[in-house]
Amino acid sequence: MTLVEPTEAAPELLWQAKDLLAVLDRRSETSSAKNDQRRLEAAADRLLVACEFPSLLRSVASDLERVPLAGPAATAGGEALGGPGGGPAGGSVRHQAAWALAGRLLGDPGLPDPADGATSALSACAFREETASAVLAAITALVHSNRPEAAISWCDAVLPDAARLAADTWAPRLLAARAEASLHRGDVLVGLARAEAVLDMVPPQRWGAWIGGPLSCLVAGYTDLAEPGAAKEWVRRPVPAPIYETRHCLGYLYARGHFHLAAGEHRSALADFMSCGRLLASWGLDPDLYAWRLAAAAAYLGVGDHDNALTMVDSQLDRVAPAGDRARVFGRSGARGRRRQELREELFATLQDTSGRPGFLSSLRILQWGDLPGAVPHRVARYKVTDRYAGYLDQLSPSEQRVALLAAQGETNQKIARSLSITVSTVEQHLTRTYRKLRVAGRSELRRKLG
Secondary structure (H helix, E strand, O other): OOOOOOOOOOOOOHHHHHHHHHHHHHHHHHOOHHHHHHHHHHHHHHHHHHHHOHHHHHHHHHHHHHOOOOOOOEOOOOOEOOOOOOOOOOOOHHHHHHHHHHHHHHOOOOOOOHHHHHHHHHHHOOOOHHHHHHHHHHHHHHHHOOOHHHHHHHHHHHHHHHHHOOOOOHHHHHHHHHHHHHHHHOOHHHHHHHHHHHHHHOOHHHOHHHHHHHHHHHHHHHHHOOOHHHHHHHHOOOOOHHHHHOOHHHHHHHHHHHHHHHOOOHHHHHHHHHHHHHHHHHOOOOOOOOOHHHHHHHHHHHOOOHHHHHHHHHHHHHHHOOHHHHHHHHOOOHHHHHHHHHHHHHHHHHHHHHOOOOOHHHHHHHHHOOOOHHHOOOOOOOOOHHHHHHHHHOOOOHHHHHHHHHHHOOOOHHHHHHHHOOOHHHHHHHHHHHHHHHOOOOHHHHHHHHO
16 A cells, blocks of 8 residues: 555554554644645545454544545645545545545445445556555445446456556556456356466465455365365465455355355355355444455354344345335335245245355355345245244244244234234233243244244
């Protein structure tokens, strides 16, 4: 990463990143009003550093949002510097690119649209040494915003300029981003070719934590093509321990989890997927950067844990619809409840039919972006979720079954009583016996078993 001063090396460890952020913060505080340019450059670089070390990102982003940045102030390149909401006319394109990546990583609806910000910044920013890290940040934001075609186009446009720079780091990193974009677009063979070319250009030992990018592409690509031998060769490559302090470990864990899933190593797969989810949560990042929930559901199905698989499917269903449509489409009662149940069944069918098979990772990418199971290339037979819970239902009397199933769908006791033409007291008695027989503590646990 190119920082404010050419002599300042990009941090490779978390403590180095913290030290550098402190230096940049002091530089911003001591800059005079006449030197806004230097203060704002330091602020932009703080954000770019934090994007690489996500445990620092939310704090840095909050600081920069709270402190209004004076501007515009002209840089040597004729750019204007400003806050996260500004375009090139009211905020620096470097800053806009950094905020595009930060906004995508954080998934904060209060920030400008990452894809729009990235495109605007790239359109106004020439590729050179002092803008290289920002250009790469903007392209990465496009990749993770499901804009692979745009990311590929920009990579191809700036790669010749990157190749002409004295530093030999930017062309390989751009090519690694292009490999990832190709995988997201479904061009697996192209992505693999680009990723292997990257490691031919720069030996793996020189990549540091950035090795997670090309390695993720190679493991994921060969796994998706059902070439376990080639995938295993890359999984066996050691990765440096500091990678787990950076965002580059997320894609690596997710890809390695799919390798284990395809190999039938379901518990190892589950460990990788859940680690990915825990890191996203602990760093305060957007939990939908990767489709780890559905991948974890597939791993749970592999070990026969259908309760937790259903919990993961429900969690994903709660997130795939836009906020305005979620209640309409994914509600838990009436027609909405029936629609939700249909989607759950289709998701289960998709996971059961495609889990660990060629193309599974690509199928999850389709589902990750809100497309319903019917968008997956091949249809599967309907799979009744309730069939998995016949053992639970067999423990209940017919009357208890009717009450329990309605309660699991989110109906109130009063509505259940009206639907079944019984008293509320009778509903409560049936539920009390149901909780005891199924060893559940209440409605939420009942929903996980029978919902």
